[in-house]
Amino acid sequence: MDKPDDIRALFDHVPDEDPLAERRALDRLRAHMASSRAGSQPPAPERRPRRRWAVVGAAALVMVTVATMILLPMRRDGPSSASALLGRLSATAAAQPSRELEGGDYLYTRSQELRSNAGTAVGTGSSWRYVVRVVRESWFATNGSGRILTSYGEPTFLTDADRDAWKAAGSPPLIPAEPSDEVFQAGEFPSPDLSGLPTDPQELREKLVEDDRENGTEGDSVFEAVGRLLSETGASPKLRAALFEVAASLPGVAGVGVTRDPLGRSGVAVEQTGDGRSIRLVFDPSTSVLLSIEQLRNHLLESWMSYEEPRVVPTLRS
Amino acid sequence: MAPCRTTLPRSAGARDRDRRLRFLVPVVEEGPTDADLIAASLSEPERFEDVFRRHYQPVRAYLQRRIGIDVGEELAAQTFVVAFDHRERFDASYPSARAWLFAIATNLLRHHARDEERHQRLLMQNASKLAPPFTEHDDDRLAAVMAFPMLLQALSALEPRDREAFLLFVLADLSYDEVANALDIPTGTVRSRISRARRLMRERLPSFEAIMSVDEHADAEGSSDG
Numbered sequence: 301m302d303k304p305d306d307i308r309a310l311f312d313h314v315p316d317e318d319p320l321a322e323r324r325a326l327d328r329l330r331a332h333m334a335s336s337r338a339g340s341q342p343p344a345p346e347r348r349p350r351r352r353w354a355v356v357g358a359a360a361l362v363m364v365t366v367a368t369m370i371l372l373p374m375r376r377d378g379p380s381s382a383s384a385l386l387g388r389l390s391a392t393a394a395a396q397p398s399r400e401l402e403g404g405d406y407l408y409t410r411s412q413e414l415r416s417n418a419g420t421a422v423g424t425g426s427s428w429r430y431v432v433r434v435v436r437e438s439w440f441a442t443n444g445s446g447r448i449l450t451s452y453g454e455p456t457f458l459t460d461a462d463r464d465a466w467k468a469a470g471s472p473p474l475i476p477a478e479p480s481d482e483v484f485q486a487g488e489f490p491s492p493d494l495s496g497l498p499t500d501p502q503e504l505r506e507k508l509v510e511d512d513r514e515n516g517t518e519g520d521s522v523f524e525a526v527g528r529l530l531s532e533t534g535a536s537p538k539l540r541a542a543l544f545e546v547a548a549s550l551p552g553v554a555g556v557g558v559t560r561d562p563l564g565r566s567g568v569a570v571e572q573t574g575d576g577r578s579i580r581l582v583f584d585p586s587t588s589v590l591l592s593i594e595q596l597r598n599h600l601l602e603s604w605m606s607y608e609e610p611r612v613v614p615t616l617r618s
Numbered sequence: 619m620a621p622c623r624t625t626l627p628r629s630a631g632a633r634d635r636d637r638r639l640r641f642l643v644p645v646v647e648e649g650p651t652d653a654d655l656i657a658a659s660l661s662e663p664e665r666f667e668d669v670f671r672r673h674y675q676p677v678r679a680y681l682q683r684r685i686g687i688d689v690g691e692e693l694a695a696q697t698f699v700v701a702f703d704h705r706e707r708f709d710a711s712y713p714s715a716r717a718w719l720f721a722i723a724t725n726l727l728r729h730h731a732r733d734e735e736r737h738q739r740l741l742m743q744n745a746s747k748l749a750p751p752f753t754e755h756d757d758d759r760l761a762a763v764m765a766f767p768m769l770l771q772a773l774s775a776l777e778p779r780d781r782e783a784f785l786l787f788v789l790a791d792l793s794y795d796e797v798a799n800a801l802d803i804p805t806g807t808v809r810s811r812i813s814r815a816r817r818l819m820r821e822r823l824p825s826f827e828a829i830m831s832v833d834e835h836a837d838a839e840g841s842s843d844g
Contacts, residue, residue, distance in 0.1 A: 314682045314690075322674050325695040329670055332699045333663045558692060566688040586695065 324586030331391040382555040382570045383548045390544035393588040396537045406439040408613045413605040421469035428462040430455045439616050444487040447616045451479035499538040501545035523572040527581045530590045561592035562604045652715035656708045680790040697723045717799035772822040784815035
């Protein structure tokens, strides 16, 4: 039976074969198989359990619960969807290769941020709110040298009243006049020291809660700290896997499911909500790479930071 | 200025078909059938990877053509995760898992109707960039650029159930029986839906040669629509 080739030909921008996509999908399937074997498989919504399997399942559940209590005393408080999703991301993260950087090469990363700002006029007290897009490019070498280039987009006022208030205050500068370009000599590149962080999930959680309390936030910002650490390209696969486990253990963390990040990329997300504000982390499910951190107020996106795929470059230029 | 044709050169189509045949037409596999592999995977889960390797690329390509590169890849990966979770339910009387996998993919697509609409709009806006680069002459390329948005509009005007059957038949290259299996409807109904879709496409795209040339009688044969 003949088929209209013309139609298929018009969709030729999609390749018939994509080995990299296949690799990513296979890694994900394997991670899912592994998590299923470990007992963290999400329940199939439409499956009707058979009596025979229900007995076996109950026995398996007891065994897995006991094993979990012995091997991982940290409790997972989050809803099951978040817990299962973060468990899969943890398995995927652990399976990723370590990033090796040759001497002389730089790891180039680029992030974009929508930053919410506010200004206040001295004297009158009137204020204005605006958002600005900030692009940060960084080059990092193994000897600790590098460069950070920060540039700013055109500010946008949230309302006309904000613009009027800013004008009435004499139109003070909202962003730096020039991009910021900093070059760092060996050992000077500002990156967090990850070497002191434990890779055991229980110990890591205790350490992050302790650090958060020292910062005066009473352990409320651990989820956000996990997001920041997952954005660090220097984090080892083992540390990243542990960070996902910590996220799964935090209260109020819920699965969002498949979504798009502010740059339009498809990913899977989890979020923690409290007092009408949410922090949402979006990940590439095939690699566990953090795509974006988003802040929402009453479910509306307030600000975000998105990370592009790092790459190795030979010079301090993108 | 020479009049623009809204057809593509047959040679290009033939080349394309030959190339696609290697990937989209079910290959007669030596060794175990999909049904054998799925049965074996119940006790040895890694055997399911062979099912994945046989069918991933056509499922991915179909989903990406329907809904876009990123979401399509995501849904393709989900298709095999869902298939793995539900492999007990696979009907072993079918040796091939192809239609079953496309059924799962189709169900996932239904949850992303908005994404698909957005993707179609994006395709129309970017038709000039996405037009297939396989033509050797500017006129052919121009014709392809013009044909693409028209085709997308004609497809989006079809009844969803007709479009579903038509695209599984044309883009996924399933047979009538496989489409019937994937959509869980009788084969006669599939023929009827594809026939109606072709008729409407032909009315809207009167100079689309390949659609015109299809054997309409074969489509309508034995059909009784639902």
